[in-house]
Amino acid sequence: MSSTDNSYVRTEMLPEREAPTGNVGIVGWIRKNLFPDVFSSILTLIALFFIYQLLAGLVPWLTGGIWNASSLSECREIIGDGPAAACLAVIHERFWQLMYGFYPSDSYWRPNLAFILLFAAISPVLFDGVSRKMFIATATVPFIGPWLLWGGSFWAPVTAALGFVVGYFVYKLVAKSMNNLLALILGPLAAIIWWLVISGYVSSGLASVIPLGLEPVASRDFGGFMLAVTLGITGIALSFPLGIVLALGRLSDLVIIKTLCVGFIEFIRGVPLITLLFVAQVMLSYFLPKGTDFDIILRVMIMITLFASAYMAEVIRGGLAALPTGQYEAADALGLDYWQAQRLIIMPQALKISIPGIVSTFIGLFKDTTLVSIIGLSDPIGWVKLIQSNSEWTGVVWELYGFVALVFFLFCFSMSRSSMYLERKLQTGHN
């Protein structure tokens, strides 16, 4: 071909051809991911060897596990000179305690129902096809859930919920007749007055007319995974909105609000959770008036929530920072006010960006609930220690901690999977 002749015209377009075999399917995957070159192939073989060794030890240990024994020594007798085996009898015998602590066994349905209702409450967030009516569940579960767990008069959660209604109406009324800022102060104030002063009378009044309630269960009877899940879920549910407020406060133009939020976040992040838990356990009773019985679980919940909300605020702030300013400008230019813009434009996007961080914080919070065993609450770790201190099971380590680890893993892994699912669901195009 002559060097000057560089004109070319294609007369027919090429058809699509099949990819070469060994490039697709299982064979393709294995070649690409496990044996792409010599070095990787060696590493693959070494890894396979170690995985085999691990399973060769673990699987017989578990499958040969002893389920019927009433103490560790009995387990050891049964095993005798045979291969090492797990003494799973301890889990078999203490399963309900590990799960519910001393919660009365005829009331197990209450935490179970609360747990199921929880899924109803989060279903509108996770699934598209769910009817909007499910949001009723989302709104009521925060009141019904604690009532199911602790029992007592049915009117307590009702009047607690009414506090929000009262606050809302006062806010609306003041916002309409006076101004927004005043409404923002008076609304919550009215709700607080309702909760602290009025709701007690209303609740007991209603209870005397229509006595409706469940057998009360004391906080000290809460234990095992039920306690961990209760602490985890309330921590998650409360720290999330608090984190949003703190993140917005930190980015606010109002100096006082900004300083308060920055101070709070930095203080909380600078203190170990266990310190806060000790404060909850010991210190708070110094500050509170003598004789007030402030539930220990409630105190711990508050501390865990405050702790997680500081981290949550920073994660959400990251999401907010990732949004282009154009989004704020477009919302402003269309005439949306600050809260409309936040609710409709900014937060949906910022939260979507922050999903991985938010869920990490959730998972961290859930696992951190095990720290309450140090201040004497009997969460799963607390129960492991209790069981070990029993002479029958002294010396059982792997089985108990392994079981606790497995259940924690199931919870955390499903949270992590849900987050990935949610991320995919919210994906809208490539930008």
Next chain:
Amino acid sequence: MSSEVEFDHHTDRSKLKVSDEVAIEITDMNKWYGSFHVLKDINLTVNRGERIVVCGPSGSGKSTLIRCINRLEEHQQGTIIVDGTELSSDLKNIDKVRSEVGMVFQHFNLFPHLTIMENCTLAPIWVRKTPQKEAEETAMHFLEKVKIPEQAHKYPGQLSGGQQQRVAIARSLCMMPRIMLFDEPTSALDPEMIKEVLETMIELAEEGMTMICVTHEMGFAKEVANRVIFMDAGQIVEQNEPNEFFDNPQSERTKLFLSQIL
């Protein structure tokens, strides 16, 4: 700068009417970013039905000027009166002006988490309190106008740049604004897409919309603008009818600028 866009359709300029009614009045307006003086003694009166093109080198303050008109930027001195409402720190006035003034941005700024339809109905529903059904009908009307009704249920990320910008125009129009501001609407687009956006804007001009466009598309200026404003260093250096402006620029700065972009 690329060569001018050729439009398929030519505007009958005699049909473009400018009323005597004042839409925007800016008097002795000054703005600083910190200690940097970005806008100096701006005086500008825009009548209803005017189509004004603002041009000038980058950093000359043209975007800042139109962003002051809907208070995306705050001015420190002078007055800006839009449709009889003076812009001050009073939030009610700002919201009132913003709902009357539409704005189209260089980077579209569509809301990526909402469908095209939701992008268009959001502000009418939440700001104007229009019932959803009515808002959707209006949105469909404007999406047809910008020629993308079939994309209504897609997300912005699935559209081309030109389509996104046309959605952005439709989104603004859904608020039934009396004034439209365009901040370099075609600067982020491929040449093929510039034309479709400009044609949409020309159509809008022909319907009598009051428009202020920051743009370097001189073809657009010649086609529909009744005034071209040249800004440099935060000041209005020259303004004139497009023919006069391009054929017979007075200021040296204008001449230099035109020689560089044409």
